[in-house]
Amino acid sequence: MTASTTRSRTAKTRTTRLAAVAAVAVAGSMLLTACGDQTEGANTPAEGTKSAAGSAAPLFSKLPADIQKAGVIKVGTDATYAPMEFKQGEKIVGVDPDIAAALSKQLGVTFQFESGTFNTLLTSLPTGRTDIVMSSMTDTKARQEGLDEKGQKTGSGVDFVDYFTASTGILVKKGNPEGIKSLDDLCGKKLAVQRGTTYEQAAKDQAEKCKKDGKPALTFESFDSDAEAQTRVKAGGAVADLNDSPVAAYIAQTAGGGNDFEAIANKSDAGFFGIAVDKKNTQLRDALKEALDAIIKDGTYKTALDKWNAGSGAIPAAKINGGS
Incomplete structure (x- = not known):
């Protein structure tokens, strides 16, 4: 990646x-x-x-x-x-x-x-x-x-x-209300990630990229478990949770009987x-x-x-x- x-x-x-x-x-x-x-x-x-x-x-x-x-x-x-x-x-x-x-x-x-x-x-x-x-x-x-x-x-x-x-998976609410298709679409929005993962670093890197590109600031919260990050997204406190692609896909398929989330995969990384x-x-x-x-x-x-x-x-x- x-x-x-x-x-x-x-x-x-x-x-x-x-x-x-x-x-x-x-x-x-x-x-x-x-x-x-x-x-x-x-x-x-x-x-x-x-x-x-x-x-x-x-x-x-x-x-x-x-x-x-x-x-x-x-x-x-x-x-x-x-x-x-x-x-x-x-x-x-x-x-x-x-x-x-x-x-x-x-x-x-x-x-x-x-x-x-x-x-x-x-x-x-x-x-x-x-x-x-x-x-x-x-x-x-x-x-x-x-x-x-x-x-x-x-x-x-x-x-x-x-x-x-595995590649990066972006987990969003069902229906993708923010229209997220890539990491660049997260500028000006808030993420939830698991602490100590590469995705916490990815959030930091993307925040810097948004700033460099002159786009609105990206912010994020880090949690001890990915379950907490998912909960934040589901509650509307964050627009997306970054995860590994197979995990994001599995969550999207199973959480709430498949009715809670959608997963977007970035296969190039x-x-x-x-x-x-x-x-x-x-x-x-x-x-x-x-x-x-x-x-x-x-x-x-x-x-x-x-x-x-x-x-x-x-x-x-x-x-x-x-x-x-």
Whole structure:
């Protein structure tokens, strides 16, 4: 994605990052778990994959010894981002958990998801609290280099194993009363975005662009969860919420039975989502890349995406640090 995109969770400008739970929170059809909640034991459907036969999995030997011994890859996520990752009861489900389930069959270990606040996920890697972050996070140079939104060094950075592509989605009220077709149409209006995502940075960038172009000022509010941003749009306190395209599309399809929102996609700014790994853990990074290539080849990757109507984000091969 370009510097004007998101979550970035996000786009290329995300500090980054595509919520069924968030959407359902707005729609009231499903229980929303707050981003800040810490959910222990919320595993992918592949829990227990390793068992006594774990070492027989095709790529088990590629994993670091400590993970082989534990039989678990600890995953940090923000499970409020349907259809990518969200909660159904106490279980975390979605595109990312299903891809992880396919990866687990190649690697012979369980992927154990724990939900937390998005903008704190990367800090869990160097401490060892999690082994990877898999949370619709956009692969950006800034994240690779450990830079904050001001370009200041905040850490050693991470490596990404890229597994999906998404573009910016603009979520507006049903009927698009403001006639929004692009980011430029947001000048003179107010946005709602999730804090710590690339879309928060995208809002800042677009506000600067509006000013540079001599257009009315764009303003925005940042919220801890995307569900709060959606609520603001629905209530009329903001004209749009920026999001990843598959997430915005899912929200538009599900919130209020499809009667609350519309989604506008900007396909020209597509960028990679990546699995984040501490830069020191190159063995795990390389094992994940090999496993991802294997599930792309055997078709289980496509099955995971198609289950959630996310096939448009498929990539032909895994990449390392393909973001910019």
